[in-house]
Amino acid sequence: MNSSLLARRVKTEKPMRPVLDFFFFYGSIYTYLSVMRIEKLATAAGLEVRWCPFNLREILIEQDNTAFTRNLARMSYCWRDVQRRAARHGLDFVSRPPYPVDAELLALRVGVIAANEGWCPRYSRATFGNWFIDHKVTGLPDHVSEVLARVGQPAGEILARASSAEADRLLNQTTKAARDFGVFGSPSFVVQNELFWGDDRLEEAIEFCQSRFPD
Numbered sequence: 001m002n003s004s005l006l007a008r009r010v011k012t013e014k015p016m017r018p019v020l021d022f023f024f025f026y027g028s029i030y031t032y033l034s035v036m037r038i039e040k041l042a043t044a045a046g047l048e049v050r051w052c053p054f055n056l057r058e059i060l061i062e063q064d065n066t067a068f069t070r071n072l073a074r075m076s077y078c079w080r081d082v083q084r085r086a087a088r089h090g091l092d093f094v095s096r097p098p099y100p101v102d103a104e105l106l107a108l109r110v111g112v113i114a115a116n117e118g119w120c121p122r123y124s125r126a127t128f129g130n131w132f133i134d135h136k137v138t139g140l141p142d143h144v145s146e147v148l149a150r151v152g153q154p155a156g157e158i159l160a161r162a163s164s165a166e167a168d169r170l171l172n173q174t175t176k177a178a179r180d181f182g183v184f185g186s187p188s189f190v191v192q193n194e195l196f197w198g199d200d201r202l203e204e205a206i207e208f209c210q211s212r213f214p215d
Helices: 003-009 031-045 056-062 072-088 106-117 120-132 141-150 155-162 165-181 199-212
Strands: 019-024 048-053 188-191 194-197
Touching: 019 031, 019 165, 019 199, 031 048, 031 072, 031 120, 031 199, 048 106, 048 120, 048 165, 056 165, 106 120, 106 141, 106 155, 106 165, 120 141, 141 155, 155 165, 165 188, 188 199, 194 199
Parallel strands: 019 048
Antiparallel strands: 019 188, 188 194
16 A cells, blocks of 8 residues: 555555654755655654655645745755755755755656555655755756666666556645645644644654554
């Protein structure tokens, strides 16, 4: 069963073991921090992570919440904040990478296929590393192909599937799941029906998940 369907099932079914749903977008700068940290933290806490890439742009448009990227003072603060937090967590941050990225949502569409097939963690870490460390624009076909080769996936086949009805269906499912949970930003974490927003809430979300499953 794919991650998006599982994420929606959390509302009605108690999972067999602790599960943290990770909703994220490949063009979000703070998501770099969570993508690079979440698996190690969750494993140490005995939790399962369900990777749920979704179309944040669609939700921001629906919520009339797109103006923040045009606020230069805020964006400068955000980049500096990401740099500070990266240093705090021992993550690489050479200098400000290109932004915005994934204009055609190609990285995202590959991401939903990866989530459906179980290789999303490796693909996502490689994608964000390519962006933040190598400063390669996420979502350009050559760059996505490079990432796919790095994680051992057939680039031609996956890129073809990314433009198919299959990718449309998977992306619609994960975006609907995010919408149903009230997600409005990336990264976001859901424990059953409880929503946590922002990389600075990752540890809190993990602790909350553990409290719901004390055994």
